[in-house]
Amino acid sequence: MNSSAMPMVYFVAPNAEHFDDIQSQLSLFGFDCQVFTRNSAILAAMHTQPPFAVVVDELGLSDANSKKCVPLISRLSKGPVIFLSNAHSIAEQIDLMRNGVTDFLPKPFNPQQLIDRLDSLQEQARPDPFRVLIVDDSEAVARWTCGVLSDAGMLSKHIQNPLEVILLIERMKPDIILMDVYMPECSGDEIAKIIRQNKQYDSIPIVFLSTETHRGKQLMARSMGGDDFLVKNMEPEELVASITITAERYRQLRRWMTRDSLTALLNHTNIIEELTREVARAHKECRQLSYAMVDIDHFKLINDRHGHMVGDRVIKSLSRLLRGGMGKPNSVGRYGGEEFAVILSDQTMMRAAQKLDELRQSFSQLTQISTDSGEFHSTVSIGVAQLQDGQTAQQLIDAADRALYQAKAAGRNQVGLAT
Incomplete structure (x- = not known):
C-alpha cells in the first residue's frame, strides 16, 4: 500500500x-x-x-x-x-x-x-453513500428526486420502465427502492410483489412514492411488499431524512444477516452465494476468476495453549488483513471456524497466489499476545484455484480445498496451487 x-x-x-x-x-x-x-x-x-x-x-x-x-x-x-x-x-x-x-x-x-x-x-x-433506485414513469419527478438525493450525498439511478427493475437491482445492488404507485405498464404494488418473490431481495426496503393520500390505499400498497409510503412533493429535508432512516436501518439488518459476528466478513452462506454469482459472471463475460481457501495453521493448539479469547483475536487479525488486502468488501468470507474464503475476480491463479502469499507473509509477522504465555506468531496455509471452462462454483471450491490440503501436507505456512 x-x-x-x-x-x-x-x-x-x-x-x-x-x-x-x-x-x-x-x-x-x-x-x-x-x-x-x-x-x-x-x-x-x-x-x-x-x-x-x-x-x-x-x-x-x-x-x-x-x-x-x-x-x-x-x-x-x-x-x-x-x-x-x-x-x-x-x-x-x-x-x-x-x-x-x-x-x-x-x-x-x-x-x-x-x-x-x-x-x-x-x-x-467514511460511510458508503446510500444507493437509491428510483422507479417512476415521470421524468420530471425523478429528476427532482435525483437532484435532492445527490445533494445529500446519495447515489441514485432512475428507470421509467418498471419491467426493468430486476435487472437494475442485480446491477446496482441498491440500499433502497423508491417506487411510484401508478405507472402505465403496471402498478408499483405489483412490481413490489414480484421483487418480494426473490428471497435475495428481501433485505432491500421498498418505499412507495405517490400522490395518493388515501390512508387505506397506502396501507393496501404496503401490504403487497412495501415498507413505507411517502407522498410526492414533500419537503426535500423530509425526503432525505425518511430515506436515510429506512436505508440505514436495513443496511444494519443486512449486515447482521449476511456477516459473521466475530470478523464482520461475509458468513459461509453469503460468501458461497457471492462466489456463485461471480462464477456465472465470469463464464458469461469470459473473465478470469480465482478462488482461495485460507486456513490458520495449528489453530486448535492456539486455542488449547492460549485460550479461546486469544484464538478469536488471531482470527480477527487475519480477517482484518484479508479484508484490507482484497479491497472489495464482498470478496472475503469466513468459510467456517479458522477457514476463510477469498474471491479474486479478474485474476489468474498465479497473480492471485502472489497476492495471497504477500498476505501470508504479513500475517506471520503479526505479534499475537497472550496474557499467560506472552507473545507468539501464527501462520496460514493457502490453496488457490482458477476457474476452468464449464466449472461450477462447488467444483472450484473443491479444487482450492485440494490445493490447501497440498500446502498443509508440504509443511504448512505456504501457498498451494490447484493442478
Missing part, C-alpha cells in the same frame, strides 16, 4: 521506544504512524498534517502532562482523540471528554485492540 494513502495516526507519549512494535504492527494493517514526545513537535505536526487519529498516553509528554496537552491537541484535531489509561472513574472520564477525548483504551493494550477501534472509527468517518 502506498504510504501516502495510509491514514496517519499520531502517538503522544513521554517515551518513543515503547511504540516501536505497535508502529510496525499498525503498518501491516495499512496505518502510518508517528510518535511525538515533546509538546512543540506534536502541535507543529497537527498544524501541518492533521492526522486521522491521535492516541494520547495518560503520562502525557516528556515536557507536558496529559492535562496540559490534551486540550491543545483536541482543538487542532479533526479526528478522534484516543486516551490510553489505567482505570479512571466516570467523573475523570467525563472531565477528559470535556477536554476533547473521544475514546478510551485500557493499559496495557495490544495493537489489535487499537486496530479494531481505528477500523470502527474509519467506518463511521
Whole structure:
C-alpha cells in the first residue's frame, strides 16, 4: 500500500521506544504512524498534517502532562482523540471528554485492540453513500428526486420502465427502492410483489412514492411488499431524512444477516452465494476468476495453549488483513471456524497466489499476545484455484480445498496451487 494513502495516526507519549512494535504492527494493517514526545513537535505536526487519529498516553509528554496537552491537541484535531489509561472513574472520564477525548483504551493494550477501534472509527468517518433506485414513469419527478438525493450525498439511478427493475437491482445492488404507485405498464404494488418473490431481495426496503393520500390505499400498497409510503412533493429535508432512516436501518439488518459476528466478513452462506454469482459472471463475460481457501495453521493448539479469547483475536487479525488486502468488501468470507474464503475476480491463479502469499507473509509477522504465555506468531496455509471452462462454483471450491490440503501436507505456512 502506498504510504501516502495510509491514514496517519499520531502517538503522544513521554517515551518513543515503547511504540516501536505497535508502529510496525499498525503498518501491516495499512496505518502510518508517528510518535511525538515533546509538546512543540506534536502541535507543529497537527498544524501541518492533521492526522486521522491521535492516541494520547495518560503520562502525557516528556515536557507536558496529559492535562496540559490534551486540550491543545483536541482543538487542532479533526479526528478522534484516543486516551490510553489505567482505570479512571466516570467523573475523570467525563472531565477528559470535556477536554476533547473521544475514546478510551485500557493499559496495557495490544495493537489489535487499537486496530479494531481505528477500523470502527474509519467506518463511521467514511460511510458508503446510500444507493437509491428510483422507479417512476415521470421524468420530471425523478429528476427532482435525483437532484435532492445527490445533494445529500446519495447515489441514485432512475428507470421509467418498471419491467426493468430486476435487472437494475442485480446491477446496482441498491440500499433502497423508491417506487411510484401508478405507472402505465403496471402498478408499483405489483412490481413490489414480484421483487418480494426473490428471497435475495428481501433485505432491500421498498418505499412507495405517490400522490395518493388515501390512508387505506397506502396501507393496501404496503401490504403487497412495501415498507413505507411517502407522498410526492414533500419537503426535500423530509425526503432525505425518511430515506436515510429506512436505508440505514436495513443496511444494519443486512449486515447482521449476511456477516459473521466475530470478523464482520461475509458468513459461509453469503460468501458461497457471492462466489456463485461471480462464477456465472465470469463464464458469461469470459473473465478470469480465482478462488482461495485460507486456513490458520495449528489453530486448535492456539486455542488449547492460549485460550479461546486469544484464538478469536488471531482470527480477527487475519480477517482484518484479508479484508484490507482484497479491497472489495464482498470478496472475503469466513468459510467456517479458522477457514476463510477469498474471491479474486479478474485474476489468474498465479497473480492471485502472489497476492495471497504477500498476505501470508504479513500475517506471520503479526505479534499475537497472550496474557499467560506472552507473545507468539501464527501462520496460514493457502490453496488457490482458477476457474476452468464449464466449472461450477462447488467444483472450484473443491479444487482450492485440494490445493490447501497440498500446502498443509508440504509443511504448512505456504501457498498451494490447484493442478
